[in-house]
Amino acid sequence: MSDTTELTMLQAVNEALHLEMARDDRVVVLGQDVARNGGVFRATEGLFEKFGEDRVVDTPLSEGVIVGAAVGLAMSGLVPVAEIQFLGFSYQAMHQVAGQVARLRYRSQGRFEPAITIRSPFGGGVRTPELHSDSLEGQLANVPGLKVVMPATASDAKGLLSSSIRDPDPVLFLEPLRGYRGIRGDVPDGEHLVPLGEARMARRGDDLVIIAWSYLVEMACRVSDALADEGLSVAVLDLRCLAPLDLAAIAAAVDHCGRVVVVEEASQTGGFAGEVVATIVEECFWSLEAPVVRVSGLDVPYPVGMVEDAFVPDEARITAAVRRTLETA
């Protein structure tokens, strides 16, 4: 077994970038403040010094052309890793993300390989200004052709980012702001790959399964651990990727537990938790022992700091949903 080192999620992201740039000289990193400054969160720290100004490039403040230029870089045979500084600002690039990146292979019928990774921090809990906390994964997962990858642990951040950069399809790699320094754990040294599209059982359990992704997996695990003290056995399934979605893992967990709570940070209406519930209804309706419950963000724009805690699902809301679902006859 290889050695491990305890890293924050941010350090894990940085390590994956270093390893992939060293492994494949086609990999180029572009975005705002990614070079000399090492990224506003330091995710790209050290890349500029190590790999030089041709491969680590500060762009103008211009989300559309960061993503649009990545399309052309991929057409030329390079492997661009673009950073959008906050996912909320990808609205200013969505015409390139959904209209161009996602369609390049399909439109060219396989001639062009959009081996593009777009990294972006997202999510709340850190009292940011407007549009810095938005969770857009449901909107992105609804775009055919995109892979949407959302790690919940430091180890997965490294392993999934390496896999994303090597993947021939375009990947939206979404990094939870709260997790950058708030999530840490043992990460395998050296090359570490986690396949895209395989969910992970974060906690084993028999009575109910919480299905989550990204930072809320951490929260669901805390809920599971606390309820274990009361003798309740609550599993936590970490989806890891929303697209491709691991249908089999969802079905297996629901078949085993019979009761489900799906948690997400995004607004509820039209969100990805609804997709998970629909999948459960299609795959394993007869295994259900209680109605499926969603715990989501509210159906308002992501709010300002003083009311932020009312928006983001917390342990209390998740725990209440779990108890209610367990109590249903």
Add this chain to the structure above:
Amino acid sequence: MAQPSDDQLRAILVDMVGARVQARRLWNLQRQGQVGTLAPIDGHEAAIAATAHALDPEQDWILPQYREPLALQRFGSEVLDRYLLYNVGHPAGSHLPPTVRVAPLQISLATQIPHAVGLAWGMTLQNQPGVVTVFFGDGSSSEGDFYEAGNLAGVLGVPVIFLCINNQWAISTPLHQQTAAETIAAKAAAFGMPGFTVDGNDAAAMYDAVNEARTRALAGQGPTLIEAHLYRLGAHTTADDPTRYVPAEELEEARRNDPIDRLRAHLVERGLWDDGAHAATEAESLARFEEARRNDPIDRLRAHLVERGLWDDGAHAATEAESLARFDEAFDRARATPIAPDAVLDHCTTVDSQRLARQRALLLDPEGAES
């Protein structure tokens, strides 16, 4: 200055005549319901064909908007075949072979401009020679992507030719409602790159301008914005009725309303102009007007080559006949190209997700149960 040779002008005219006659055939096929909505090329032939001839198909790239393919024959005969597949709605219509350095059509305006910058950037990083020419229109020059891409291209100094086909109309929106700038080329100043306005109906001038921009780009002197000034002679698309908004006398009026009257008064007052000079100039201008009113780039280049003994009616008819014959052959092939029942799902991602795999199974076996 690098004027095209007589042979090059002749080759450009062949492509222009071909594009015109093929475009008319395509229009008729659309009216018969045999192909989908398309954007005719009428009036744009010189700007597009001359540009293609100023580039090197072995190393340069063209990223089209959507009106260009019929005049891009220099970049490979497959362009026509694929364009017809595209127009009959076959998925292979956007799959150009690797030897053809032309990107597939994409309809969202201006979004291809950032791609051109990235492509040229990637070529530079990999020490590949060549320039990337990206076509877009006067309407596209209002899009954010144009400004973002121009700005980045200027910063990076990459080998891109921004080729704005200013045909005066974005569907029904005239240029003066598109921009208050005197020219679109003037916007190059904001990107820190040179910008030129060229008579887009003058094939030699277009060739010269593109050639010069290409030489600069290859010498590492960065991008250029070229505004090809011309007039859309046809409809925006087969779904458009331009008689609702294009003033029939517009070209004539533009010349009549020339601020020349002010200059005339000024010069008469100083004894530098008189009615005789004016009448003579008017006669010459009217003669020029008659020629310009046709404003047909094919006729202009044709007359030039006929004058020099390089073209005649026989060559013209033969070029038309050959182009049409080739078109008919390619069209028949397009219609007969087979298509698998699950082809709609191909090339979206490299591996089918579990969902896609099920959707594929259902297409292959429609009797299978939806799960």
